Amino acid sequence: MSTITNQITIANHKIFKNGVLFFEADPALSFKDFLKASWKNLKVKYPKFYKMDEISKLGMLAAEVLLMDIPYTDIAQEDIGVVLSNAHSTIATDINHWNSVSNDSAFFPSPAVFVYTLPNIMIGEICIKHKLKGENAFFISQQYDEALIKRHINLLMAQNKIQAAIGGWVDRSEEDYLAEIFWIRK
Amino acid sequence: MKQVYFTGDNIISSLGFSSQENFTSLLQAKTGIANFEIPGYYPEPFVASMIDRNKLHALIPDKRFTLLEKMMLLSVEDAVKSAGVDIKSDKTIFLFSTTKGNIDLLEEPISAQFETDRVYLWKMAEVITKHFGNPNRPMVISNACISGVLAINTAAMLLQNGDYEHAVVVGGDVVSRFVLSGFMSFHSLSPEPCKPFDAHRNGLSLGEAAGTVVLSVYPNKQEPRFIFAGGASANDANHISGPSRTGEGSYIAIEKAFKEAGIGSGEIDHISAHGTATPYNDDMESIAIKRHALSRVPVNSLKGFWGHTLGAAGIIETVALLHEMKNNTMIQTVGFSEPGTVEPLNVITKPVEKELNTCLKLASGFGGCNAALIVKKVTL
Incomplete structure (x- = not known):
């Protein structure tokens, strides 16, 4: 069977690593500035981060803090999966794109925005940064259904399609955000 | 199982x-x-x-x-x-x-x-x-x-x-x-x-x-019957809006689908590709197909009929594949006339009759994601 060894929660401008406070920022900061401050604190050189939409940044941040302590080089890249979920897909970025095309006289779609209107782009960003080439899936549910994510990962492991995975929830509505991700290994 | x-x-x-x-x-x-x-x-x-x-x-x-x-x-x-x-x-x-x-x-x-x-x-x-x-x-x-x-x-x-x-x-x-x-x-x-x-x-x-x-899990009454023989997904880990130049994710997805199905390249009768008709996607697929020694297998893309139907694509193209297998007839790639992928492909240009027992369906998308599934015809 599989074991969850590490967990990250990001909410209310606080990052918890395995239940312990890892980083916190001024609650008065905007979500955007919180993401920026959190990433800066990690001292990771990765300029691409700043080009991403906010929900991808949230997922990237969670994955970075999650994987920093995990030795996984013994597992082949194609045997590590990423299975994430949320309720609101990419609604904030969708509205952003929509505002640039809704009016005939102000019609300025941008590929740099549009590409982020797919929730699995966050998975792609995480895979690129950490060289993970295994199974991908992005599920949408009204609430975080951890059992569904674990079942999917466990079935993939039982079929020997992956040996380890990042799983969890990375959600952003127009009002709030929450990331809860874990590392699970066979 | x-x-x-x-x-x-x-x-x-x-x-x-x-x-x-x-x-x-x-x-x-x-x-x-x-x-x-x-x-x-x-x-x-x-x-x-x-x-x-x-x-x-x-x-x-x-x-x-x-x-x-x-x-x-x-x-x-x-x-x-x-x-x-x-x-x-x-x-x-x-x-x-x-x-x-x-x-x-x-x-x-x-x-x-x-x-x-x-x-x-x-x-x-x-x-x-x-x-x-x-x-x-x-x-x-x-x-x-x-x-x-x-x-x-x-x-x-x-x-x-x-x-x-x-x-x-x-x-x-x-x-x-x-x-x-x-x-x-x-x-x-x-x-x-x-x-x-x-x-x-x-x-x-x-x-x-x-x-x-x-x-x-129960077979339908009528022959021929089709089973899900294997399937997998994989990520290129390369670029969010451009496919891998080595067909990496597609290659891995096909490899793992083969493994589940317990078959090799030699058993594939026909490939239903993603074939979006963007220069990069089609080249990428030709490379992944070549890496699996499948270049001679008859391949089609149905995007010339329906366009790219996004969330429907993998489903309707699998349905079409099932009907190709049922009729033992491969559908042509509408829109194709002159070969032009980086690696050669055996693109189907007119309806071709062939006994179709084991077929491969491919898909790729933004975020560097790729998937494959294998359908087999069985007699009980």
Whole structure:
């Protein structure tokens, strides 16, 4: 069977690593500035981060803090999966794109925005940064259904399609955000 | 592990509202892609594959459902009829595949008719599942252009494990101002109907469609029967909007699907590729296919018929593959005339009769994602 060894929660401008406070920022900061401050604190050189939409940044941040302590080089890249979920897909970025095309006289779609209107782009960003080439899936549910994510990962492991995975929830509505991700290994 | 059978299917597209109607058009090389000029809907003329919306609204006049929901309702209804499955049973699970769902609700004045949460994919799934009286919470997969293949793979895995006995896998997306403008900004829309694998291919054509496959652990009564033999997904880990130059993710997905099916390249009779007709995608697939020594296997892309139907693509193209296998006839790649991929492919240019026992379906998408699935014909 599989074991969850590490967990990250990001909410209310606080990052918890395995239940312990890892980083916190001024609650008065905007979500955007919180993401920026959190990433800066990690001292990771990765300029691409700043080009991403906010929900991808949230997922990237969670994955970075999650994987920093995990030795996984013994597992082949194609045997590590990423299975994430949320309720609101990419609604904030969708509205952003929509505002640039809704009016005939102000019609300025941008590929740099549009590409982020797919929730699995966050998975792609995480895979690129950490060289993970295994199974991908992005599920949408009204609430975080951890059992569904674990079942999917466990079935993939039982079929020997992956040996380890990042799983969890990375959600952003127009009002709030929450990331809860874990590392699970066979 | 339980055997999983394909027991029912449907396609709702520009080429008709049933699998049979669609397959007949495919055999006749009739494309559903056309030119549109609709002021107010889109600021400039566009090329796309659109369903007969008037016919759809006449069939389902109920204003409580959105355009996409109506397409999916009709698709599921027809597919379960042919499968003879009890959709109200707790042993039946619904899986949805879509990239943008009811995103057209962002547009005024459609949005005024629906609650704001209707734009969320879980809500759309809930509305449809409730309509059919299914007691299980539906699963929704939104993983770009591999969503359809991934949803079938996921459903099969649940059935193999015995979690459910039947799965209704429905996928769909509509052509909207939202999606058209996005692909336009990428300069990935072809100014004419798309030309998969062709030397002069110049981008994709968008399409709207819904499709359903019903999977079951019980075989259907009629021969021939088709089983899900294997499936997998993988990531290129290379670029979010450009496919890998080595076909890495596609290669891995095919490799793992082969492993599950317990077969090798030599057993593949036919490949139904993703074939979007963008220069990069088609080259990438030719490379992945070559790396598996599959270059001589007859391959087609059906994007020239329906356009790229996003969340529906993997489903309706798998349905078409099942019908190709049933009829032992491979469909031609409409739009293709001159070879032009970086690695040579055996592109099908006219309907070809061939005994089809083991076939491979491919899909790739933004986010570097790739998927593969293998269908086998069996006699009991």
